[in-house]
Amino acid sequence: MASGDDLPQHQNNVRDDGRVDVNLDSRLATTLARFVPEFKHPSGPSSIITADQDPPPEYFADSKTFLPKLNVLIQVVGSRGDVQPFIALGNELQTYGHRVRLATHNVFEDFVRKAKLEFYPIGGDPSELMAYMVKNPGLIPSMKSLREGDIQKKRTMVAEMLDGCWKSCIEPDTLTGKPFVADAIIANPPSFAHVHCAQALGVPLHLMFTMPWSATRAFPHPLANLKFGEKGVVDQGTANFVSYSIVEWMTWQGLGDVINKWRKKLDLEEIPISEGPVLAESQRIPFTYCWSPALVPKPADWPSYMDVCGFFFREAPDYTPTTELSNFLKSGPMPIYIGFGSIVIDNPEQMTATLLEAVRATGVRAIISKGWSNLGGVECENVLFLGDCPHEWLFAHVAGVIHHGGAGTTACGLLNGRPTTIVPFFGDQQFWGDMVAAAGAGPRPIPQKQLSAANLADAIRFCLTPEAAAAAGHLAAKMKSENGVATAARLFHANLPHESLRCDVLPDQPAVWQVKRGPKRLKLSKLAAGVLLDHLKIGQKSMSPHKTKSYFIENRRWDPVTATTSTLFGMATDMTKSAADIVVKPIKTYRQQSQLKRSDLEPQLTLRAAASPGPQSPPGLALPQAEPLPRQARSTRGCTGPGGAVLMAGVSGVGGFFRSFGKGFYVDMPMAAADGFRSVPRLYGEAVPERPPITDWKSGALEGGRNLVGGISGGLADLVVQPRRGAKQGGATGAAVGFGKGLVGMASKTASAAVGVVAYPGQGIYQSIRSTIRSKTRHDIATARLVEGEYLAGNGSVDTQWVLLRFDQVLSGRTERVDDGKST
Structure with missing residues (x-):
């Protein structure tokens, strides 16, 4: 690689x-x-097929009675236009009985709560994100952004949003205090936290994007x-x-x-x-693309867990136009619309002048949205500068639309059959401009840095042609037959792990606990566990977390040379960083302790100064007696003082150095070699079965033994099988090639067997130790689930006696049918 x-x-x-x-x-x-994997189209040379030619998974929740009822967390990073489609999805999921929380930027709280969805703030400023994206349209920083420090600001903001996304998984509602722990996650990729949160929780994840x-x-x-x-x-x-x-x-x-x-x-x-950029693909995470297959059909080489559902449209809001807008629409021919929504433009005055010049040149009437850049500020005949107005209503009253090319705005214009000109600023906007132009519903997109009054005037004239209107109308007719939100909800349900999801006692609740009773292992929901704990039917010590979906992120190896080389490089990097920490950490700690000492001393020194007699002290005034200085400020020696903290920081750096060396030399290097040798047959076309994940000492020991037996037997078998296979395919030459493959196979497989018998158990032992030591997050998740279970059990939402009866029935092996929380 x-x-x-x-x-x-x-x-x-x-x-x-x-x-x-x-x-x-x-x-x-x-x-x-x-x-790049080889691919042959199933029906010919075409590179794309429509969504309905590649069926999604067999199970669909066609009715609104899907079980179980989940806490669905939707994580969204972006502008209002990114958030709005997921509000529509959240409302659709509520009709299935799910509890839905939308986690996004703080500024959208009212927007989300007014739609009757729960909200959690993740931080981050969408206006700053939009400004950054305008400066760096392709996510890759420009030199100007580097000089101005924008990159560090964005990295700091991303770190804040990552923390916010995790808190949104397990923390109570910030308004009501109602406990919440996510049972499933839906996210757009720029939220970045999605797969990591899902891995920590052990819950299913579904990505959706435009x-x-x-x-x-x-x-x-x-x-x-x-x-x-x-x-x-x-x-x-x-x-x-x-x-x-x-x-x-x-x-x-x-x-x-x-x-x-x-x-x-x-x-x-x-x-x-090597794994970070391809996590979604390597983990086979379901992905639904929220655009119309009439505009961009599903590519044929996408697997069945990826699909195209159609654009997301919310219900048209109840909107009454202002008197000014209503009068403008009535006062002449149908105008065109120009607007750039949440885009933050560097020079709004210049942009306003360009738009007005193009409008004058074409003689059209225009409605120009002020947007986040606050365009306008000048008077112009036949032009109305407009504030906030829902596109669903407005686009039905214009002759064409000119905008930045956000997916939602593009969809709304095409759904109304309006010819569209796109002025892309960043991201997918150029893509949508190209797609609209390919469909004939608009001219080629005009990148905002190339926008001029002349080419904008030409674009306006194109949009007013009968051909553009006909193409846009054709797309609108197809899009009106689609229901993107409903299809996305069905795809979400279709890709859930149904077997592991349901509670054995309350099938309408998702399982989050496992309880072992003799030979039986029961899956329990938060609610069932809350009731059973309250009635002493089970104890917390008998409960262990139940993961409805597991994610194993491991370094895939291609051959022993690159595997060991990259591992050696990684080990050297970690050791170098730890060596630097031996010096850097004590310096940082010393500075922090110095700041702490000053902050502790300042109020005490102020009091001492005030208590001291002096010309400024009014006679007879009783001043407070100064408190003794805090111990950490008085002491500079010992493990509890600043000196001790600095010493411990240095020791931590030394410990990190030897820890990096020990893990790299005794765990990572043998693993890399074993997996590298194991993968060699792939290089000459032989299928190599995937190695099961190693999660603890048991799985490590089992895989070490399995690999030992399979490697030795497979290597010896290759000496016979490969030459015979080669001879059958290519005669004497093929036999010679097969003999070479057999030698390589024997050498690589036996080498993997020899190294793996030590490497895999060693990795298993390391994972067991690590799991024991690093358990804070698991404890936080367990605590949050117990709290929600106690809350649910205490609010009278279930018949307690029925839950106890059902628990006894399941333990005894009876299989009475369950109907609406009652045994029949």
Whole structure:
């Protein structure tokens, strides 16, 4: 596997519109191209098929009686336009009986709560995020942003939002105090915390987004600008696929260390750099894309757990236009709409002037939305500068729309059959502009840095043509037959792990605990456990967490050389960092202790000064007696004082150094070698079964023994099987090739067996020790679930006697049918 050496080359090729120039002749691109899986279209050469040609999983919740009823957490990072579709989804999930919490930026609390959804603030300022994205449209920082310190601000904001996202999983409602622990998570990818929260909780995750985020041959990553070189070693489909890997690698380079530092707080292991960019794919996380298949059909090379559902539309709000707006609409021909929503524009005055000049040149009437940039401030005939107004109502009263290309705004315009011009600023906006133009419903998009009065006037004229109106009307007719929100809800239910999800006592509740009674293991919900604990039917010591979905993030190995080399490099990096901590940590601690000492001394010194007689002290005034100085301020020696803290910080650095060496040398290196040797047969086309995850000493010992037996027997068998297979396929030449494969197979498999018999049990022992030591997060989750269970059991929502009876029935093996919480 190639290293990240070529990434700076791509970083230096970031265009003004934020898209990345991907040089397909580069070493990184050609190396990644070798790992693109082969694909043959099932019905011919076409690269895309419609969503209904690739059926989703068999189970669908077609009725609104889906069991169990879940605490569904929706995590969203972005603008109001990103949040709004998920409000519609949340309301749809409520009709199934789920409890829905939407976790997003603090500024959207009223917006979310007015929609009757629960809310949790995750921090972060969406206006700052939008401003950053305008400066760095493709997520890759410009030199201007580096100089102005924007990158560190964004990293700090991401760290804040990661913490907020985790708290949203387990903390009570900030308004009502009602306990909440997530049973399932839905998220958009920019929230970044999603898979890590799901891993810590052991609950299912479903990603939903309006922008292509999964590798495909059908089209390139929206943030990639492909540059085909003279060598021509990569075809279009492979180039499209590779573009996703390169953009993901660059994004992970900027935020991977922030995410890994946060994962440590959750008692999760750091994610290797090779795995971070591909977590969604490697973990096979269900992904629903919220756009119309009429506009962009589902690519054929996406698996069944990825789908396209249609745009999300909320119910049209009850809106009465202002007198000013109503009079303007009645006073002349149907106007066009121009607006850039939550985009923060650097020079709104210049943008206003450009828009007005284009409107005058075409002679049209226009409604210009002020947006977050507050466009306007000038008087112009036939132009109305408008504040907040729902697009669902407004777009039905205009002749065409010109906007930034947000997915929601694009969808609303097309649903109303309005020809559309897109002026992309960043992200997926260029992609949607290209798709609209390909459908004939608008002109080619005009990147905002290229926008002028002349090309905007040409775009307006295009939108007013009969051909554009007909194309937009054709799309509208198809989109009106879709129901993206309802389809997304069905896909969410279809991809849930149904077997592990239900409580054995209360099937309408999700299981979160396991209780062992003799040979039986029961899955219990928070509510059932709350009732049973309250009536002493079970004890906390007999309960263990039940994961409805497990995530195992391990470093995949391709061969023993790169595996051991990369591990050695990682070990050296950790040791170097720990060595630096031997010096850095004591200095930081000394500074912190000095600040603490000053902060403790200041109020005491103030009191002493006030108590001392002096010319400024009024006679006869009784001043308070000064308290003795705090002990840590008086003492500079011993383990409890500043000196002791500095010493302990140095010891911590030394401990980290030897810990990095010990883990790297005795655990990571043997694991890398065993997995590397195990993977060698893949290099010559042989299928290698996936190794089961090692989670504790039992699974480690079991895998060590299994790999020993399978490696030795498989290696010896290769000496016979491979030559015979080669001879059957290619005669004498094939036999010779097969003999070579047999030798390689024998050497690699027996080597993996020999190393693995030590490596896999060692990894298992390490995981058991780590699980015992790092248990704070598990304790926090357990406590939160117990609290919610106690709350649910105490609010009278279930027949307590029936729960006790049902528990006894399940233990005794009787299988009475359950109906609405009663045994029949």
